[in-house]
Amino acid sequence: MKKTIRDIDVKGKKVIARCDFNVPMQEGRITDDTRIRAALPTIEYLLEHDAALILMSHMGRPKGEPKMEFTLAPVAERLSEYLKKEVKFKSSPTVVDDEVKKMAEELKPGEVMLLENVRFRKEETENDPAFAKELASLAEVFVQEAFGTAHRAHASTAGIADYLPAVSGFLIEKEVKFLGSAVEDPKRPFVAIMGGAKVGDKIPVIRNLISRVDTLIIGGGMAYTFYKAMGLEIGTSILDADNTKLAGELMKQAEEAGVKMLLPVDVVCAAAFENDAETVTVDRDKMPADMMGMDIGPKSAELFAEEIGKAATVVWNGPMGVFEMPNFAEGTKKVAEALAASDAITVIGGGDSAAAVEQFGLADKMTHISTGGGASLEFLEGKTLPGIAVIQDK
Numbered sequence: 001m002k003k004t005i006r007d008i009d010v011k012g013k014k015v016i017a018r019c020d021f022n023v024p025m026q027e028g029r030i031t032d033d034t035r036i037r038a039a040l041p042t043i044e045y046l047l048e049h050d051a052a053l054i055l056m057s058h059m060g061r062p063k064g065e066p067k068m069e070f071t072l073a074p075v076a077e078r079l080s081e082y083l084k085k086e087v088k089f090k091s092s093p094t095v096v097d098d099e100v101k102k103m104a105e106e107l108k109p110g111e112v113m114l115l116e117n118v119r120f121r122k123e124e125t126e127n128d129p130a131f132a133k134e135l136a137s138l139a140e141v142f143v144q145e146a147f148g149t150a151h152r153a154h155a156s157t158a159g160i161a162d163y164l165p166a167v168s169g170f171l172i173e174k175e176v177k178f179l180g181s182a183v184e185d186p187k188r189p190f191v192a193i194m195g196g197a198k199v200g201d202k203i204p205v206i207r208n209l210i211s212r213v214d215t216l217i218i219g220g221g222m223a224y225t226f227y228k229a230m231g232l233e234i235g236t237s238i239l240d241a242d243n244t245k246l247a248g249e250l251m252k253q254a255e256e257a258g259v260k261m262l263l264p265v266d267v268v269c270a271a272a273f274e275n276d277a278e279t280v281t282v283d284r285d286k287m288p289a290d291m292m293g294m295d296i297g298p299k300s301a302e303l304f305a306e307e308i309g310k311a312a313t314v315v316w317n318g319p320m321g322v323f324e325m326p327n328f329a330e331g332t333k334k335v336a337e338a339l340a341a342s343d344a345i346t347v348i349g350g351g352d353s354a355a356a357v358e359q360f361g362l363a364d365k366m367t368h369i370s371t372g373g374g375a376s377l378e379f380l381e382g383k384t385l386p387g388i389a390v391i392q393d394k
């Protein structure tokens with residue numbers, strides 16, 4: 001058992017909490033704040049128990065540079081609205097500077113501040129000990145609450161625990177409890193659905209998933225690397241060229257293990273990455289060389305829905321298409337509807353997948369909406385997540 005914030009006394013202490021506020025954004029506006037709401041019970045508990053609270057998170061992938069389109073300013077504002085109190089925020093390009101240090105020093109019990117996007121520093125993803133120490137120096141206790149980033153061994157998710165006692169927040173506790181019970185001895189047939197755009201991250205996960213699931217459904221941006229491995233034309237669709245060979249091996253591995261692997265049979269293609277671009281819907285062996293796959297086609301949606309109907313447990317991470325654009329949202333919607341209609345245990349994971357399910361008004365029809373996509377998949381693989389490993393045992 002891991003220690004939680006209930007097991008320690010935070011009264012009058014400086015507490016630094018790592019959250020996953022990496023929320024979907026469009027033109028500087030938050031389009032889904034599930035991840036912010038998910039952290040509120042922990043934040044409120046800490047403030048009510050008189051901690052002086054320093055929050056930190058990443059947003060997107062600014063690659064170690066202070067790119068302002070990835071600022072956490074909108075998150076500070078949304079948090080202030082929910083907490084009904086000021087969330088102090090200074091947009092420092094170095095995350096921590098003299099002014100930020102002073103803000104942290106002067107923070108009183110019951111007050112809260114948010115640091116700027118920790119990925120403005122390249123040392124974050126490098127898990128650089130000096131940066132971890134710099135973050136740790138602001139506080140006396142570390143609270144891990146970033147389930148969505150718990151599969152990353154970064155300075156703010158793992159390294160920091162070398163310098164501070166580490167406990168978990170309520171979200172981590174809830175996610176681990178739920179996912180543990182759903183996937184350790186799953187009701188079968190057990191179906192995993194994978195899509196989205198983080199292809200390079202998620203293809204390697206499939207190797208271990210094959211030994212756990214009965215059926216694997218692959219859609220979204222993931223599909224084209226598999227198509228490529230099958231020798232199909234994929235036009236200008238997103239491709240993870242480094243993993244094409246692996247994709248081929250995985251298809252073979254699934255076949256040998258008796259795991260059904262379903263790929264889309266038809267594709268909605270577009271001439272450009274735009275909602276109003278010219279589109280054609282074609283069978284997968286007819287993709288035009290100058291177009292890109294933007295959504296699964298209707299035959300695929302039906303095929304996937306049928307498979308979902310037979311499942312007893314379904315875990316889904318990654319949209320089936322570019323659902324943010326209405327013309328390419330249909331496949332994701334159909335899959336979400338099939339999950340909503342099923343009696344199976346349904347677990348949806350990931351910032352964008354959760355946003356899609358919210359957008360379709362189907363969130364309350366799912367058994368569990370996890371704040372982690374990659375994290376829930378790695379959990380499902382049976383891996384110990386580095387961000388959880390660092391939390392002290394009871």
Ligand SMILES: Nc1ncnc2c1ncn2[C@@H]1O[C@H](COP(=O)(O)OP(=O)(O)O)[C@@H](O)[C@H]1O
Binds near residue numbers: 195
């Ligand atoms: N065919 C596709 N081409 C490009 N992007 C896609 C495609 N299908 C889905 N996506 C994009 O994938 C993104 C979500 O991917 P990912 O981050 O892996 O999911 P999650 O946040 O749920 O873990 C969405 O923004 C969506 O537009």
Ligand SMILES: O=C(OP(=O)(O)O)[C@H](O)COP(=O)(O)O
Binds near residue numbers: 149
């Ligand atoms: O959005 C996230 O992951 P997800 O898309 O797998 O749900 C997390 O915030 C982790 O982000 P990262 O994949 O850039 O490390």
